[in-house]
C-alpha cells in the first residue's frame with residue numbers, strides 16, 4: 527500500500543483512505559458536479575465552469591458571516607455538499623442538505639464523512655421542504671430555481687422555512703440592467719414588454735446547455751421583482767447570480783402568501 531500524501535494527512539480526520547482508494551471511491555460515486563478537494567483528490571477537475579463552485583463561493587463568502595456558531599442551515603439542492611461543508615466549516619450547529627438525486631446525496635455523504643463533518647442529508651424535494659419541522663437561520667436555495675417547472679411555488683413554499691436569511695442563486699440570462707417601473711400601466715401600453723430590462727423569464731421548452739431540466743431563466747429585474755413580490759427584502763447582491771434576502775412581508779393578514787394564493791384570497 528502506498529503511503530498517504532501530505533495533503534491527505536492534512537485533510538482526512540477519518541476514515542483514512544490511501545489516495546488511490548479515495549480516487550477509486552470518488553469515481554465509483556459517478557460524475558460529480560461539485561469539485562471538492564477530498565484529501566488532495568479533486569472530485570470534478572474538468573468541470574465546464576472551472577473550479578466550481580469554489581469560484582462562485584469566493585464571490586459570496588464575505589456576504590455571509592464568518593462565524594456561524596450555533597446557526598442552523600438548510601441547503602436545498604445540496605448536490606455534492608460543497609455549501610453544506612462550507613457552512614459547517616464556519617461552525618454551523620446543524621446543517622441539513624436535501625436533494626432529489628441519490629447520486630449527489632451519496633457523494634455528499636461520502637464527502638462529509640471523509641472531511642469529518644456531521645451533515646444531515648435527506649432525499650427530499652424543495653416542494654416538500656415545508657414538512658421539515660421548524661425554521662432555519664440560513665436557507666441556501668442555490669442553483670435550483672431555474673430547474674423547477676414551478677419556481678415561484680417552490681420559493682413561496684420554501685420561505686416558510688426561512689427564520690433568518692435566504693441565500694438565493696439562479697442562472698440569469700438577458701438584461702442585467704435595472705430601472706424603476708411604475709406600479710401600474712394601462713392595458714394599451716405594450717411598449718414596456720419590448721424593453722430588455724422589463725422583468726422577464728425565458729421558458730425553455732426543450733433543453734438549454736444540454737439540460738432538459740432548465741425550465742425558467744429570469745433576467746435580473748425578474749429575479750429581484752420575484753424576491754420582493756414573495757415578501758423578501760434584498761440585503762445584498764454579492765455576485766451577478768446571487769442575492770441575500772430576509773423575509774419581511776412573507777405573511778399577509780396572518781397567512782403566508784402561498785396559502786393565500788392557494789385558497790384564492792391573495
Ligand SMILES: C[S@@+](CC[C@H](N)C(=O)[O-])C[C@H]1O[C@@H](n2cnc3c(N)ncnc32)[C@H](O)[C@@H]1O
Nearest residue numbers: 579603605625626627630651652668669670673
Ligand atoms: C445546478 S445544481 C446546484 C447545486 C448546488 N446547490 C450549487 O449551487 O452548486 C442543482 C441541484 O438541485 C437539485 N434539484 C433539482 N430539483 C430539485 C428539487 N425539486 N428539490 C431539491 N433539489 C433539486 C439537483 O439534483 C442538483 O443537485
